[in-house]
Amino acid sequence: xxxxxxxxxxxxxxxxxxxxxxxxxxxxxxxxLNNPLPRWWLWTFYACIVWAxxxxxxxxxxxxxxxxxxxxxxxxxxxxxxxxxxxxxxQRAAFADKLQAASLxxxxxxxxxxxxxxxxxxxxxxxxxxxxxxxGAAGSRGYPNLNDDDWxxxxxxxxxxxxxxHGIRSTDADAHVGDMPAFxxxxxxxxxxxxxxxxxxxxxxxxxxxxxxxxDLAKGKDVFEANCAACHGPDGKGNPELGAPNLTDGIWLxxxxxxNVIASVTNGRAGIMPAWAGRLDxxxxxxxxxxxxxxxxxx
Amino acid sequence: MNxxxxxxxxxxxxxxxxPLYEARRKIYPIAVHGTFRRIKWTLLIVxxxxxYLLPFVRWDRGPNAPSQAVLVDLANGRFYxxxxxxxPQEIYYVTGLLILAAxxxxxxxxxxxxxxxxxxxxQTVWTDLFQAIExxxxxxPRQRREKLKNASRGQRxxxxxxxxxxxxMVAWWTGGAWVLYFADAPTLVWQLFTGTxxxxxxxxxxxxxxxxxxxxxxxxxxxxxxxxxxxxxQAALTxxxxxxxxxxxxxxxxxxxxxxxxALKREGLPxxxxxxxxxxxxxxxxxxDIRLGAQLACVQxxxxxxxxxxxxxxxxxPAGLIAxxxxxxxxxxxxxxxxxxxxxxxxxxxxxxxxxLVGGIMVASLATRGxxxxxxxxxxxxxFVQLSDGAIRNAYTLRIVNKQPxxxxxxxxxxxxxxxxxxxxxxxxxxxxxxxxxxVGPDQxxxxxxxxxxxxxxxxxxxxxxTFRITDVAGGxxxxxxxxxxxx
Numbered sequence: 001x002x003x004x005x006x007x008x009x010x011x012x013x014x015x016x017x018x019x020x021x022x023x024x025x026x027x028x029x030x031x032x033l034n035n036p037l038p039r040w041w042l043w044t045f046y047a048c049i050v051w052a053x054x055x056x057x058x059x060x061x062x063x064x065x066x067x068x069x070x071x072x073x074x075x076x077x078x079x080x081x082x083x084x085x086x087x088x089x090x091q092r093a094a095f096a097d098k099l100q101a102a103s104l105x106x107x108x109x110x111x112x113x114x115x116x117x118x119x120x121x122x123x124x125x126x127x128x129x130x131x132x133x134x135x136g137a138a139g140s141r142g143y144p145n146l147n148d149d150d151w152x153x154x155x156x157x158x159x160x161x162x163x164x165x166h167g168i169r170s171t172d173a174d175a176h177v178g179d180m181p182a183f184x185x186x187x188x189x190x191x192x193x194x195x196x197x198x199x200x201x202x203x204x205x206x207x208x209x210x211x212x213x214x215x216d217l218a219k220g221k222d223v224f225e226a227n228c229a230a231c232h233g234p235d236g237k238g239n240p241e242l243g244a245p246n247l248t249d250g251i252w253l254x255x256x257x258x259x260n261v262i263a264s265v266t267n268g269r270a271g272i273m274p275a276w277a278g279r280l281d282x283x284x285x286x287x288x289x290x291x292x293x294x295x296x297x298x299x
Numbered sequence: 300m301n302x303x304x305x306x307x308x309x310x311x312x313x314x315x316x317x318p319l320y321e322a323r324r325k326i327y328p329i330a331v332h333g334t335f336r337r338i339k340w341t342l343l344i345v346x347x348x349x350x351y352l353l354p355f356v357r358w359d360r361g362p363n364a365p366s367q368a369v370l371v372d373l374a375n376g377r378f379y380x381x382x383x384x385x386x387p388q389e390i391y392y393v394t395g396l397l398i399l400a401a402x403x404x405x406x407x408x409x410x411x412x413x414x415x416x417x418x419x420x421x422q423t424v425w426t427d428l429f430q431a432i433e434x435x436x437x438x439x440p441r442q443r444r445e446k447l448k449n450a451s452r453g454q455r456x457x458x459x460x461x462x463x464x465x466x467x468m469v470a471w472w473t474g475g476a477w478v479l480y481f482a483d484a485p486t487l488v489w490q491l492f493t494g495t496x497x498x499x500x501x502x503x504x505x506x507x508x509x510x511x512x513x514x515x516x517x518x519x520x521x522x523x524x525x526x527x528x529x530x531x532x533q534a535a536l537t538x539x540x541x542x543x544x545x546x547x548x549x550x551x552x553x554x555x556x557x558x559x560x561x562a563l564k565r566e567g568l569p570x571x572x573x574x575x576x577x578x579x580x581x582x583x584x585x586x587x588d589i590r591l592g593a594q595l596a597c598v599q600x601x602x603x604x605x606x607x608x609x610x611x612x613x614x615x616x617p618a619g620l621i622a623x624x625x626x627x628x629x630x631x632x633x634x635x636x637x638x639x640x641x642x643x644x645x646x647x648x649x650x651x652x653x654x655x656l657v658g659g660i661m662v663a664s665l666a667t668r669g670x671x672x673x674x675x676x677x678x679x680x681x682x683f684v685q686l687s688d689g690a691i692r693n694a695y696t697l698r699i700v701n702k703q704p705x706x707x708x709x710x711x712x713x714x715x716x717x718x719x720x721x722x723x724x725x726x727x728x729x730x731x732x733x734x735x736x737x738x739v740g741p742d743q744x745x746x747x748x749x750x751x752x753x754x755x756x757x758x759x760x761x762x763x764x765x766t767f768r769i770t771d772v773a774g775g776x777x778x779x780x781x782x783x784x785x786x787x
Contacts, residue, residue, distance in 0.1 A: 023319070034319065036318060036319055036320055036321035037319065037320050037321065038320070038321055038323060038521060038525055039320045039321060039322050039323060040323060040521070041320075041525070042320050108725045109725075111725075111737075111738075111745070111747075114725045115746065118748075134680065134681075135680055136678065136679065136680025136681050137681075138680055138681035138684075145681070145684065147681055147684040147692075147694070148684045148685065148686055148687065148692075149686050149687055150686075150687040246687065249687035249688065249689075250685060250686075250687060250688070250689045251685065251686075251687050290725075294724040294725045294748060295694070295724070296684065296692065296694050296722075296724055296748070296750045297684075297686075298724075
C-alpha cells in the first residue's frame with residue numbers, strides 16, 4: 001500500500017471509516033492505523049533508558065566470568081542486610097533488655113514478655129533444636145517429645161534452662177550425666193534375668209503381655225530391686241536427679257514393646273544433647289526455656 | 300486460509316508521511332460564564348474544601364483512641380471514619396466501597412454521561428483551578444497572544460514565574476493536606492511548621508506537590524486522553540438514552556456565518572443555528588470539537604454549553620444548541636418525532652439495584668458486627684500429645700480481638716470434648732468459676748496458647764468437632780470459633 005512519491009517520502013492511505021492515516025504496514029489486507037503517541041511519552045521512554053544506564057554504572061549489574069560489575073556506589077546486598085539486622089536489634093533492644101532482667105517466672109506471668117519470649121524462642125528453636133526434636137518439638141524415637149509432661153531431667157523452668165545450658169552427656173563440665181548400664185553386653189545380668197526384669201517393668205504401666213509369653217514377675221521383681229531400683233526407685237517412678245525415667249507412665253522414649261525394653265536393659269541407653277551455653281546468648285536461652293516450657297508440658 | 304476472498308478496505312485519500320509521534324498542542328481555554336461554570340465552581344469549592352479541611356474535624360472516641368474524624372493509622376493498623384473503625388482483617392469493607400464506587404460510576408454514565416470526569420474527578424478539579432490561576436495571572440488566550448507580540452520579555456517572564464509559584468503553592472498545600480489524613484492533623488501541622496515532623500511526611504508532601512504540579516499544571520488533558528483507562532470503558536457504558544453533552548446537529552446544520560445563514564433563511568433554504576464561531580472549541584479544556592459528536596477526549600464538563608448559550612443569546616437564537624441530550628432524541632427530532640426520556644432502563648435499574656444490594660450488605664454487616672472476636676488455629680505439629688498419665692492433649696493458638704476502647708476480661712471455654720480440661724500455657728490467666736480468664740487490652744488483639752486435654756476414651760481415628768467460646772465476664776457478649784480435637 002505504501003508508495004514513494006516524488007520527494008522520496010512514503011505515501012500513506014487514510015482509512016475511510018475512522019479517518020485515521022495508516023502506517024503503511026499491512027498483513028493480509030489488514031492495515032495498521034497510525035494513532036500517534038504523544039511525544040512526551042517518547043521522552044519518558046528515553047528517560048527510562050538513561051535511568052537504566054545510570055543504574056548499571058552505580059549499582060551491581062552485569063555478570064562477568066568470575067564476578068560482576070560492582071557499581072561505583074559499592075552497594076552490596078550483604079551489607080544492606082547487616083544494616084537492617086542491626087536496625088532490628090536496636091528496635092528489639094527494649095524488649096530484649098526486659099527479657100534479660102526478668103526472671104523466668106516473671107516472663108511467664110507477663111503476657112507481653114511471654115509473647116515476646118515465645119516468638120523469639122520459636123525462631124531459635126527452629127534454628128537450633130528442630131533437627132533432633134522436630135519443628136513442633138514432637139521429638140521422635142530417642143529424642144524426647146517436649147510437648148508432653150514427662151521430663152527425664154525435670155520440667156520446671158529452672159530445670160529446663162539447666163538442661164539447655166549444659167546439655168546431657170555433653171562435653172560441658174556441668175552436663176547432666178546419668179548412665180543406664182548395658183546389663184547384658186557387659187555381662188552383669190544373664191539373659192533370663194534381663195527378660196524377667198523387662199517383663200516386670202512392662203507390667204508396672206500395665207502394658208499388654210505378648211501372646212505365648214508367660215512372664216516370671218516374681219523373678220523380675222527380684223532382679224529389678226537388686227539392679228534397677230537404685231536409680232529408677234523401688235516403685236519404678238524414676239528420678240530426675242539422675243535422669244532415670246519414670247517406668248510406670250505411658251511414655252517410652254525408646255519404645256515400649258517387649259523387644260525394645262529387653263534391648264534397653266541389654267545395651268543401655270545414653271542419648272546426648274549438646275550444651276548451648278556459649279553457643280547461644282543467655283537471653284536467647286531464656287526465651288528458649290520459656291518457649292519449651294510453655295509448649296504445654298512444663299511443670 | 301482462503302486467500303481468494305480478499306477484503307477490500309475503503310481508502311479515502313492518500314497523504315504524505317505522518318509522524319509516529321505527536322507534538323503536544325498546548326490548550327489555553329477561554330473563560331466562560333453560565334450555569335455549568337457556576338456548578339463547576341461550586342463543586343470545586345465544596346470538594347477542595349472537604350479535602351483540605353476534613354483532617355481537622357474532631358470525633359470523640361474516648362481516652363484510648365484518636366480523636367480525628369477521618370484517620371488512616373498505619374502504625375496501629377486502623378482506619379477511622381467518624382463512628383466507623385476498620386481493622387486490617389476487615390479490608391473487605393474497602394473492597395465493598397470500591398465495588399460501590401464502580402457501580403455509582405456506571406449508574407452516572409448510564410444516566411448523565413461522564414459526570415465524574417466533568418465535575419468531580421480530582422484531575423478535572425485541580426486542572427480547572429490551575430487554569431483559573433493561569434488566566435488570572437497571564438490573561439485569557441486573546442490577551443496571551445497579544446502579550447506574545449507586544450509585552451516585554453521581562454513582564455512575560457515575571458508573569459510566568461508568578462503562575463508557577465502559585466501552582467506550586469496549591470500543589471504543596473495539596474500534598475500537605477494529604478499527609479494530615481495519616482496522623483493527628485493539628486500536631487502534624489505544628490511539627491511541619493517547626494521542622495520536627497517525620498521524614499516520611501516531608502517525602503510524601505514532596506511527592507504529591509510534584510505530581511499535582513505536573514499533572515494539573517503541565518499534563519492536564521493528556522492525563523484524560525492518554526493515561527486514564529476510564530474514557531475507554533465509558534464508551535461501553537453509555538447508550539442512546541443516556542444524557543450526554545451533545546451538539547444538536549439536527550438544529551445546527553448546515554452551519555454558516557450569521558450573515559450567510561440569515562440570508563439562506565430569508566430565501567427559504569435550509570440553514571442551521573450554528574454560526575461556526577468556534578467558541579465551543581475555544582472553551583473546551585481538552586481542546587475537542589463537540590460538533591464532531593461524542594468522543595474519547597470529551598470529559599463532558601458542560602463548558603461548551605455555556606460558551607454556546609452565550610453566543611446564541613447574542614445572536615438572538617434560542618439557547619441549547621449544545622445541551623445535555625440523548626442520541627435517541629436528536630434522531631427523533633430529525634424525523635419529526637416528539638422526544639422521549641427513559642431513565643428507567645434495564646441497565647440503570649440493574650446498577651441501582653446492585654448499589655442498593657452492596658450498600659445494604661455493607662450497612663447490615665457494619666451494624667451487626669460484634670466488638671469482640673476469636674479465631675483459633677490448631678497446632679500442626681504435633682497434632683496431639685500423649686501425656687504420661689495416658690491423657691490426650693491438643694494445643695491451639697487462640698486470637699482474641701477486643702474492639703472496644705477499654706480493656707475487657709474474657710472467659711474461655713471449649714465444647715465438644717468429653718471430660719475436657721482447658722489450660723492456658725504460661726502463668727497469664729486467672730480462673731473464675733472454674734474457667735480461665737484473660738484480659739485483652741483496649742482496641743487490641745491478644746494471642747495465647749490453649750491446651751485441651753482429656754482422659755476420656757476417644758473413638759479410633761478420632762477427630763471431634765469442637766467449639767471455642769469467649770465470653771465477656773462483665774458484659775456477657777460472646778463469640779465462638781470451630782476447630783477439631785484429634786487423637787491417636
